[in-house]
Amino acid sequence: MIREHQHFFLAGEELPRLVEAVAAHGYRIAAHKLVDGNPVLSRIADAGDMPRGLVDARGPGTYEVRHAGGGAWFGITLGQDSWKRVLLPPDEELLAFSRQGKGFAVEPRSGQPGAPWAFVGMRPCDVAALARLDQVLLGGPYPDASYARRRPGLLVVAVECSAPGGTCFCAAAGAGPGLDDGYDLALNEVEGEGRHFFTVRPGSSRGREIIAGLDLGAASVEQAGLAREAVESARIAMAAKPGIAGLAPVLSAAHDHPHWQEVALRCLACGNCTMVCPTCFCHDLADSETLDGLHASRRRRWSSCFMEEFSYIHGGCIRSSVAARYRQWCSHKLAHWVKQFGVLGCVGCGRCVSFCPVGIDIAEEANAIANNPNLPGSNVGGTK
Amino acid sequence: MVITKKRREIEGIHTFWLEPRDGGEFHFDPGQFNMLYVFGAGEVPISISGDPGKPGRLVHTVRAVGKATQRLCALKTGESLGVRGPFGSAWPMAQLEGKNIVFVTSGLGLAPLRPAVYWLLNHRQRYGKATLIYGARNPRRLLYVDELRKWRGRFDLRVELAVGSADPTWDGNIGVVTSLVSKTFVEPGNTVALICSSERMMRAMVEQLNQAGLNDGDIYLSLERSIKCGLGLCGHCQLGPTFICKDGPVYRYDQVKGLLAQREL
Numbered sequence: 001m002i003r004e005h006q007h008f009f010l011a012g013e014e015l016p017r018l019v020e021a022v023a024a025h026g027y028r029i030a031a032h033k034l035v036d037g038n039p040v041l042s043r044i045a046d047a048g049d050m051p052r053g054l055v056d057a058r059g060p061g062t063y064e065v066r067h068a069g070g071g072a073w074f075g076i077t078l079g080q081d082s083w084k085r086v087l088l089p090p091d092e093e094l095l096a097f098s099r100q101g102k103g104f105a106v107e108p109r110s111g112q113p114g115a116p117w118a119f120v121g122m123r124p125c126d127v128a129a130l131a132r133l134d135q136v137l138l139g140g141p142y143p144d145a146s147y148a149r150r151r152p153g154l155l156v157v158a159v160e161c162s163a164p165g166g167t168c169f170c171a172a173a174g175a176g177p178g179l180d181d182g183y184d185l186a187l188n189e190v191e192g193e194g195r196h197f198f199t200v201r202p203g204s205s206r207g208r209e210i211i212a213g214l215d216l217g218a219a220s221v222e223q224a225g226l227a228r229e230a231v232e233s234a235r236i237a238m239a240a241k242p243g244i245a246g247l248a249p250v251l252s253a254a255h256d257h258p259h260w261q262e263v264a265l266r267c268l269a270c271g272n273c274t275m276v277c278p279t280c281f282c283h284d285l286a287d288s289e290t291l292d293g294l295h296a297s298r299r300r301r302w303s304s305c306f307m308e309e310f311s312y313i314h315g316g317c318i319r320s321s322v323a324a325r326y327r328q329w330c331s332h333k334l335a336h337w338v339k340q341f342g343v344l345g346c347v348g349c350g351r352c353v354s355f356c357p358v359g360i361d362i363a364e365e366a367n368a369i370a371n372n373p374n375l376p377g378s379n380v381g382g383t384k
Numbered sequence: 385m386v387i388t389k390k391r392r393e394i395e396g397i398h399t400f401w402l403e404p405r406d407g408g409e410f411h412f413d414p415g416q417f418n419m420l421y422v423f424g425a426g427e428v429p430i431s432i433s434g435d436p437g438k439p440g441r442l443v444h445t446v447r448a449v450g451k452a453t454q455r456l457c458a459l460k461t462g463e464s465l466g467v468r469g470p471f472g473s474a475w476p477m478a479q480l481e482g483k484n485i486v487f488v489t490s491g492l493g494l495a496p497l498r499p500a501v502y503w504l505l506n507h508r509q510r511y512g513k514a515t516l517i518y519g520a521r522n523p524r525r526l527l528y529v530d531e532l533r534k535w536r537g538r539f540d541l542r543v544e545l546a547v548g549s550a551d552p553t554w555d556g557n558i559g560v561v562t563s564l565v566s567k568t569f570v571e572p573g574n575t576v577a578l579i580c581s582s583e584r585m586m587r588a589m590v591e592q593l594n595q596a597g598l599n600d601g602d603i604y605l606s607l608e609r610s611i612k613c614g615l616g617l618c619g620h621c622q623l624g625p626t627f628i629c630k631d632g633p634v635y636r637y638d639q640v641k642g643l644l645a646q647r648e649l
Binding site for chain 1: 421425466618627
């Protein structure tokens with residue numbers, strides 16, 4: 001009998017067997033695939049589609065994929081895509097309508113829902129982000145119907161982190177580098193010094209079923225220890241990062257802090273941070289009709305609080321200054337989210353830092369305010 | 385729902401009476417809003433402005449300002465609208481029984497308050513003194529004038545109107561609506577104000593109400609932000625930690641005072 005937290009051993013070259021087994025259980029597999037040299041979350045046919053021997057080098061405003069040598073499957077920690085791209089697509093039709101006499105009707109949804117997804121290579125930060133999205137989109141009185149259709153069958157094949165990137169701060173967000181829950185299978189990849197293997201532990205009955213079919217032996221105490229040490233070293237590597245928990249009171253009270261203006265001098269209000277953020281859920285609803293006026297459609301598109309029109313009501317935009325928009329985003333992630341949902345809205349993946357064209361670091365900016373909470377106020381807005 | 389009646393209130397503002405295609409009733413609490421969908425043009429949050437005691441007909445008053453509302457106001461009797469709702473918080477009418485009620489509003493702000501006025505008149509004996517203070521730019525910009533005339537004739541509802549300018553036939557007040565607050569009977573401790581207007585105007589209204597002796601906790605107001613989904617999922621309507629579409633639009637003033645004091649929140 002397989003116990004929940006038992007560690008199994010999988011040789012490094014045997015990952016394709018695990019992927020095949022997941023596929024054989026009826027899942028569509030999504031994982032990193034190299035497109036124009038960049039890791040993009042895509043549907044893959046088998047493990048052969050996954051990039052090997054590569055690592056991602058990340059810093060503020062920089063992201064680069066490099067050859068590391070060796071055959072690691074999960075050397076790339078993160079790409080710009082987060083998994084919300086699959087569960088909450090950037091552009092999708094929610095409803096279709098057709099004219100019927102003087103009125104109209106909602107067209108029945110065509111097509112069968114596809115097979116459930118298996119996300120292979122999900123990092124602890126992204127597993128935490130999934131829980132955040134679940135809470136926002138499924139936890140209230142009106143669940144998001146589209147997300148709710150895709151989410152339930154999802155199989156999470158997560159990989160714990162051993163080599164955090166330069167912009168990672170999941171430990172400060174309480175979202176990594178190890179995993180306590182939220183996964184069906186958790187993998188640790190140990191590669192180097194002549195070794196290459198995985199330890200695998202199931203976190204659910206579906207995970208246990210897949211493991212059972214692979215006939216894996218138990219990992220030795222030494223192997224499990226190496227895997228655990230790697231996660232600990234990742235935690236230590238991030239120890240110097242500024243904390244982001246507990247900033248809610250100071251940020252909520254720092255509305256007029258001059259630092260928001262200082263950030264606004266650098267921030268381009270491009271919205272990249274919100275696009276790559278695994279928890280940003282804001283979206284627009286866009287209605288359109290065909291030229292003959294017989295059919296209409298409502299689409300959902302990702303939106304961003306950095307866009308001026310995001311806060312538009314008749315008469316003008318509420319947040320017209322960039323300072324107000326940066327403050328909205330940062331305060332929502334680290335303060336308002338805590339009031340709304342009881343947890344941080346940030347999981348410390350660091351994508352927003354890497355993919356910010358000017359390398360603004362949310363944790364550093366928030367701490368710049370927390371460390372000087374009482375600077376004399378200045379109005380964030382201009383003249384409004 | 386089908387438009388069974390349409391009335392032009394004033395230039396650019398229309399009232400629609402809607403009935404479900406399959407009959408049935410639409411129940412709501414005063415202060416709540418619906419998402420109204422115009423085929424192909426878009427969906428807009430519009431407060432319900434009819435009588436909650438008459439759930440057979442849903443009433444909305446709409447101003448044509450954007451693409452969807454312009455198309456909405458061009459719809460004719462017999463045509464259809466999509467309706468999702470009702471959404472949001474309500475004027476806490478049951479909680480306010482036994483109190484004197486002062487409604488303070490201007491312009492289109494009367495529309496979200498009107499269901500509360502109906503409620504009060506439908507249950508008149510449960511409340512103390514009732515006053516409606518309503519202002520507009522000029523007499524031609526007052527909403528629901530026939531009804532205002534009827535209400536002015538009642539002995540159990542005092543109606544005070546103010547306009548910015550008018551010709552000599554006008555027998556009401558001239559001036560800003562807030563100037564009427566101090567003239568109104570207010571019994572501190574047992575009077576509650578329900579207000580709805582632009583945020584700037586409501587700030588002035590609150591100031592006057594405070595001066596008249598009302599505490600922040602005795603004032604309720606209806607707020608507006610961009611609302612796309614009405615479900616708390618799209619993120620547009622956030623005001624600090626609150627979602628206007630599900631935590632609001634009606635708030636007790638002391639609960640949002642700090643948020644409203646902040647620019648560009």
